[in-house]
Structure formats: structure tokens, C-alpha cells
Amino acid sequence: MRILIIEDDRDAAAYLTKAFKEAGHVVDVAHDGVTGYDMALEGGYEVAIVDRMLPKMDGLTLIGALRGQKNETPILILSALGQVDDRVKGLRAGGDDYLAKPYAFSELLARVETLARRRPAGAPEETVYRVGDLTLDRLSHKVTRRGEEIVLQPREFRLLEYLMQNAGKVVTRTMLLEHVWDYHFDPQTNVIDVHVSRLRAKIDRDFDAPLLTTVRGAGYMIRDGAR
Amino acid sequence: MTALAKLFRATAFRLALAILAVSSVGAGVVLAIIAWQVVAVVDEEIARTIDAEAKGLTDAFNHDGLVGLYSSIEARKRQPGASLYLLTDPAGESLAGNVEQIPLEVLERQGFIVVNYRTNGPGDRVRQALVRIYKLPPGFLLLVGHDLGDRARIEGVMVRALAVSLVFFAALAALGALFVARNVLKRIDDINTSAQGVMAGDLTGRLPVSGSGDELDRLAESLNAMLKRIGVLMQGLREVSDNIAHDLRTPLTRLRNHAEAALAYGDDPAAYRAALEKTIEESDALIKIFNALLLIARAEAGGGIDGQTAFDLAEAARAVADLYEPIAEEEGVDLAVDIDAPLTVRGNRELIGQTIANLVDNALKYGAMSGRHPGDPKPSIVVSARRVGDAVELVVADRGPGVPPEDRKRVLDRFVRLEGSRSRPGSGLGLSLAAAVARMHGGRVELADNAPGLRVRVILPAEHAPPALPAPVSGSVHEPVAG
Numbered sequence: 001m002r003i004l005i006i007e008d009d010r011d012a013a014a015y016l017t018k019a020f021k022e023a024g025h026v027v028d029v030a031h032d033g034v035t036g037y038d039m040a041l042e043g044g045y046e047v048a049i050v051d052r053m054l055p056k057m058d059g060l061t062l063i064g065a066l067r068g069q070k071n072e073t074p075i076l077i078l079s080a081l082g083q084v085d086d087r088v089k090g091l092r093a094g095g096d097d098y099l100a101k102p103y104a105f106s107e108l109l110a111r112v113e114t115l116a117r118r119r120p121a122g123a124p125e126e127t128v129y130r131v132g133d134l135t136l137d138r139l140s141h142k143v144t145r146r147g148e149e150i151v152l153q154p155r156e157f158r159l160l161e162y163l164m165q166n167a168g169k170v171v172t173r174t175m176l177l178e179h180v181w182d183y184h185f186d187p188q189t190n191v192i193d194v195h196v197s198r199l200r201a202k203i204d205r206d207f208d209a210p211l212l213t214t215v216r217g218a219g220y221m222i223r224d225g226a227r
Numbered sequence: 228m229t230a231l232a233k234l235f236r237a238t239a240f241r242l243a244l245a246i247l248a249v250s251s252v253g254a255g256v257v258l259a260i261i262a263w264q265v266v267a268v269v270d271e272e273i274a275r276t277i278d279a280e281a282k283g284l285t286d287a288f289n290h291d292g293l294v295g296l297y298s299s300i301e302a303r304k305r306q307p308g309a310s311l312y313l314l315t316d317p318a319g320e321s322l323a324g325n326v327e328q329i330p331l332e333v334l335e336r337q338g339f340i341v342v343n344y345r346t347n348g349p350g351d352r353v354r355q356a357l358v359r360i361y362k363l364p365p366g367f368l369l370l371v372g373h374d375l376g377d378r379a380r381i382e383g384v385m386v387r388a389l390a391v392s393l394v395f396f397a398a399l400a401a402l403g404a405l406f407v408a409r410n411v412l413k414r415i416d417d418i419n420t421s422a423q424g425v426m427a428g429d430l431t432g433r434l435p436v437s438g439s440g441d442e443l444d445r446l447a448e449s450l451n452a453m454l455k456r457i458g459v460l461m462q463g464l465r466e467v468s469d470n471i472a473h474d475l476r477t478p479l480t481r482l483r484n485h486a487e488a489a490l491a492y493g494d495d496p497a498a499y500r501a502a503l504e505k506t507i508e509e510s511d512a513l514i515k516i517f518n519a520l521l522l523i524a525r526a527e528a529g530g531g532i533d534g535q536t537a538f539d540l541a542e543a544a545r546a547v548a549d550l551y552e553p554i555a556e557e558e559g560v561d562l563a564v565d566i567d568a569p570l571t572v573r574g575n576r577e578l579i580g581q582t583i584a585n586l587v588d589n590a591l592k593y594g595a596m597s598g599r600h601p602g603d604p605k606p607s608i609v610v611s612a613r614r615v616g617d618a619v620e621l622v623v624a625d626r627g628p629g630v631p632p633e634d635r636k637r638v639l640d641r642f643v644r645l646e647g648s649r650s651r652p653g654s655g656l657g658l659s660l661a662a663a664v665a666r667m668h669g670g671r672v673e674l675a676d677n678a679p680g681l682r683v684r685v686i687l688p689a690e691h692a693p694p695a696l697p698a699p700v701s702g703s704v705h706e707p708v709a710g
Contacts, residue, residue: 185581194553
């Protein structure tokens with residue numbers, strides 16, 4: 001996918017460019033707000049990564065200006081501030097996601113890849129997710145695998161729903177915490193892992209082909225291993 | 228004598244001069260007004276006398292003509308304390324009287340006038356008199372006047388009074404300056420000396436308080452309170468830097484050691500990989516500590532936070548309990564939420580949720596799991612909340628070993644971990660983070676005995692309640708505490 005990185009720290013931008021290219025993406029870089037704004041307006045980017053503090057035009061102003069021009073490119077804000085209200089300000093300004101520095105690249109990659117998926121504008125939302133022989137019906141809250149119904153707790157259902165919504169993509173622990181529990185902090189203990197292993201016990205244990213896999217150092221992914 | 232002491236002396240001197248100047252001008256003005264009034268009265272009296280005498284003489288002239296007038300003048304001028312008389316013919320030649328040498332032009336003027344004159348008696352010297360000229364037919368001029376010696380005497384008295392009072396005021400000013408120098412300036416001098424001691428680095432120094440309760444005492448007391456507060460903050464800062472040195476240095480050293488060891492002994496990609504993974508893990512832990520420190524620092528800097536909304540505390544607590552429930556179950560701990568929904572509070576759901584998570588995490592780590600013996604009842608953690616007046620009280624209670632009363636205030640400080648718990652994972656920031664978040668919301672954290680176990684009470688303002696809360700009781704952290 002085509003990614004625009006607007007970041008004034010040239011070292012960081014070069015590192016991100018290299019890392020995203022290795023992950024198979026096409027990357028353009030702008031080192032100041034005005035250039036970044038012009039490049040983003042020209043369009044064609046599936047995701048823009050915007051640093052909060054930029055020369056010439058700061059990140060939040062840039063996002064506001066883009067949204068004012070009806071440019072709906074998904075934007076992830078990078079910020080060195082990292083305060084709780086800073087995140088709120090970023091999202092209010094029109095950002096789609098927010099990541100505080102310092103971050104793990106795996107986290108950034110996972111978030112950028114799930115952001116891009118939001119794209120198909122106007123497409124009706126799927127009501128049934130399918131991964132291999134696992135089916136999740138969002139309306140009836142029914143989960144079946146190979147035709148057998150699997151009974152899940154409400155929170156487990158939301159966990160699986162979020163994983164399947166991003167099937168084939170890495171979902172990090174903090175992303176799960178954000179979308180399933182609506183919290184953005186970093187829990188001291190690896191509480192998410194316990195939840196995932198419980199879910200895994202329900203959907204994978206009695207079946208030979210595991211769908212829910214752990215991506216070392218990054219998070220989790222659900223995908224049809226047979227394909 | 229220090230330069231400062233010299234300045235004080237100079238201040239006292241200037242003060243004395245000012246007192247002297249103000250009181251002298253005041254006395255001068257008062258005396259001048261009195262003199263003016265007295266002189267006016269005297270003048271009036273003299274004028275009345277002159278008019279009366281002139282009337283007597285004119286009567287004599289009218290009855291007995293010039294001869295009558297002449298004899299009257301001759302008779303009157305011999306009496307003691309006599310008035311002044313002069314009778315001239317139309318040519319201006321003196322006919323009778325006791326006045327010599329009077330300027331001729333005076334005779335042409337009307338009304339009362341002050342003139343210099345010379346008597347024709349012995350000891351003739353120039354004197355001042357108030358006179359009036361009366362015209363008598365056919366062209367005679369009669370001058371009647373009275374000496375102004377009384378008036379001059381009164382003026383002399385006033386001048387002497389002014390001189391005496393000036394001396395008196397000078398003495399008074401000197402005394403006042405001495406008093407100010409001795410009492411006020413001396414004390415300011417003392418305060419200054421003490422303040423300089425503090426500036427030189429002795430934060431334990433205090434300003435002298437005389438005990439009189441006056442303005443200077445109140446100032447010294449306020450400054451002393453400020454010094455105490457600064458001292459507390461400084462001590463806190465020192466403790467924090469010591470703790471940071473310990474808690475950041477340890478993982479930093481570990482991190483460095485791993486990298487070094489990998490460089491020195493790692494000879495296959497797997498070993499490098501493991502070392503790098505370890506490095507990332509350690510730096511993540513460092514970032515967590517760092518973020519928590521920033522948040523606490525921000526809470527201590529005061530001021531609220533953006534992103535405050537009204538939200539259901541019951542839901543927020545349940546989400547956290549839900550998050551920790553599987554871990555608690557694995558550890559064999561009952562984790563229960565006892566909140567009547569909805570319980571609306573105003574604040575940052577994120578921070579309050581994180582606080583609950585920290586407290587539950589703490590309860591799991593230090594409370595429920597430690598000090599257990601086989602056969603003990605199943606450990607439990609209860610998260611409850613209820614509304615108490617204008618506040619909402621959130622309680623996380625466990626059945627662990629608890630915290631001794633003397634340590635309850637201290638464990639809310641940064642990095643404090645009680646003896647025996649340092650070896651367990653955790654940054655030691657959980658409770659102080661909770662305290663910081665509570666403070667950001669205008670609330671506080673209190674620790675109490677759960678008999679057995681620990682009860683952590685987070686007190687937050689309820690929605691629409693004013694942010695002020697009743698005064699904290701024991702073990703609270705309304706104020707940043709540091710030792």
C-alpha cells in the first residue's frame with residue numbers, strides 16, 4: 001500500500017521508510033507540514049503517518065486542513081507528548097489513530113495496516129465474518145466452526161470479532177485492549193494473553209487446523225492456515 | 228559593619244530627617260496661623276484705641292478750637308503708655324505732639340497705615356506705629372497713632388516658640404529613628420541574614436520570629452512556611468532522584484549488560500536475536516516507568532486534565548475486572564465487582580480505568596498472592612464503589628497481608644515498595660500513580676486496614692459536584708507527601 005510519512009526527524013523518517021518498504025509498502029516522505037499537506041492533497045495514499053510537531057504547519061493543523069478539504073485519507077498521529085489528553089486532542093482534530101513515541105515498529109505497522117482496511121468508502125459493512133471454517137455473525141452474535149456452535153462470553157465475542165475484522169493482519173495487544181475494553185493504557189501484566197489463550201481454547205482446541213496464531217514480538221493474527 | 232547594616236543606618240537617618248522635616252513644617256504652619264490671628268486681634272484693638280482717641284481730640288477741637296485741641300494733646304502725651312499725636316498746620320509745620328520725623332507723604336494718605344517714626348523724647352530710635360490721619364478745618368492735620376511694640380513682642384514669642392519646637396522635634400525624630408533602627412530595621416536585618424543563609428544553601432534555616440505577632444512576625448511566619456514547603460519538595464525531589472537512580476539504573480544496567488554480553492559471546496544469529504528481544508523488552512519496561520513518572524509529575528504540577536467526561540464508573544470498573552478476571556482465576560483469586568450501576572462520575576475514564584487496573588494488579592501481586600498458607604480461605608479482591616455525599620468512593624480491597632499503618636502514607640510515594648517486595652516485578656509506581664490520578668481529579672487516595680488485607684479508597688468528586696473535597700484524614704495524599 002502507499003503510505004505518506006510526514007516527519008521532520010530525518011533519521012526517524014529514514015528508519016520508517018526502510019522498515020515499511022521491507023514490509024512490502026510504498027513510502028513517500030515529507031519533512032515539513034506544508035509539503036506534507038500538499039502531498040496528502042494530491043492523494044493516492046492509503047494511509048498518512050503524521051508527526052504532531054512539524055515545522056511550518058503543525059500536525060493537528062495539517063489534519064484539520066486536510067479534513068476541511070474533504071480529504072479522508074486515514075491518518076495515524078505520532079506524538080512525543082504521549083499524554084492522555086494529547087491523544088484525545090489528536091483524535092478530535094480528525095486523526096484516526098494515535099501512537100505515542102517511543103513505539104515498537106510492529107505496533108505502528110499493525111495499526112497502519114488495519115487503518116488502511118477501513119478504506120472502501122460506501123461499501124456495506126459485512127455482517128458475517130468468515131475465516132476458514134470459522135464463522136461469526138455480528139447480528140445474531142453466533143459463532144460456529146465447521147457448523148458447530150461455539151459459546152463465547154460477550155468480551156470473548158468482541159475479541160474474536162475484532163480479530164476477524166482484521167483477519168490476516170497482525171493485531172497488537174494494545175489494539176485489542178483499545179477495541180475490546182475501550183482502554184488505551186498499557187496493563188502491567190500480560191492480561192491480554194490470558195484472554196487470547198482462553199479464546200483460542202474455545203475456537204481452536206478441538207480442531208486440527210489452528211486459526212488464531214501468536215505473532216512473536218507483535219501480537220496475534222487470525223487467518224486460515226490451510227490457504 | 229556590613230554594607231547591609233550601613234544601608235539600615237542610612238535608612239534610619241533618612242527616616243529621622245523626614246520626621247524632622249514633616250514636624251517642623253507642621254509646627255511652623257500652626258505657629259504662623261496663631262501669630263497671624265493674634266496680630267490681627269492686637270491690630271484691631273489698637274485701631275479701636277486710635278479711633279477713640281481721635282474722637283476725644285476732635286470733640287476738644289470742636290468745643291474749644293485749636294487751643295482746646297492743643298492742650299488736650301499736651302495733656303495726653305504726658306501719660307504713661309501714651310499714644311502718638313501730631314498736629315500740623317495747613318503748611319505742614321508741626322504745632323503739637325510727641326512725634327518727630329515722620330515722612331511727609333504719610334500725611335496725604337487715608338485710613339490706617341503702618342509707619343516708622345521717631346519720638347521726640349529721650350532714647351530716640353526708630354519705631355513702628357499704626358497711625359491714622361484726620362483732617363480738621365480749615366486745613367489742619369491731626370495724626371493719631373499707637374506704637375506697635377506689642378505686636379513685635381508677640382511675633383518674637385512665636386519665633387522663639389518655633390525655635391524651641393524645632394529642637395524638640397529634632398530630638399523626637401532622632402528618638403524615632405533610633406527606635407526604628409533598633410526594633411524594625413534590626414529585625415529586618417536579622418530576617419535578611421537568615422534569608423541569606425537559606426540562599427547559601429541551608430534550607431533548614433528559619434527566619435526569626437519575635438513572638439509579638441506583628442506584621443514582621445506574620446511575614447517571617449509565611450516565609451518560614453514557604454521554606455518548609457520548599458524543603459519538603461526538595462527532599463521529595465532528592466528521594467525521587469535517588470529512586471529514579473535506582474529504578475532506572477537497574478534496568479538500564481541490565482539492558483546494557485545484555486547487549487554487551489551478546490556482542491562478546493553471541494556467535495550465532497539466534498543468540499543475537501534473543502539479546503535484541505531482551506533489549507526491547509527492557510526498554511519497554513523503562514518507557515512504562517517513564518510514562519508513569521511523567522503522569523505523576525504532571526499531577527503534582529497541578530491543574531486538571533482535558534478529556535473529562537461523565538462516565539459510568541461501574542462500567543469502567545467492570546471492564547477492568549473483566550480484563551483481570553482470567554489472571555485472577557489462574558491465580559485462584561476471586562475477583563468481584565460490587566457496584567450498583569450506573570454510578571456517574573466526571574473525569575477521564577482512561578486514567579481512572581488505569582488506576583483501577585493498577586490497584587487490581589497491585590492487589591493480585593502484593594495482596595492476594597503473598598503470605599498464603601495451605602488451608603487458608605480462598606483469597607479475594609473486591610472492587611466496589613458508592614456515592615458518599617458529593618464524592619464517589621471507589622474501593623479495591625484484598626485479603627492479603629495489608630500495609631502497616633506507619634507505612635500507609637509512604638507507599639503512596641513514588642517507587643516505594645515495602646521490604647520484601649522489591650524482588651517482585653513492578654515499578655513501585657502503581658499506588659503513587661493512583662494518588663496522582665485522584666489528585667488530578669480533585670480527589671485523593673486513602674489506605675485502610677481491611678482486617679485482614681488492604682483497602683485502597685479512591686475518592687473522586689461525583690458528577691456536578693464541586694471539585695473541593697472535605698479535608699483529608701490519615702494516610703491521604705491531598706498534598707504531595709515526601710517523607
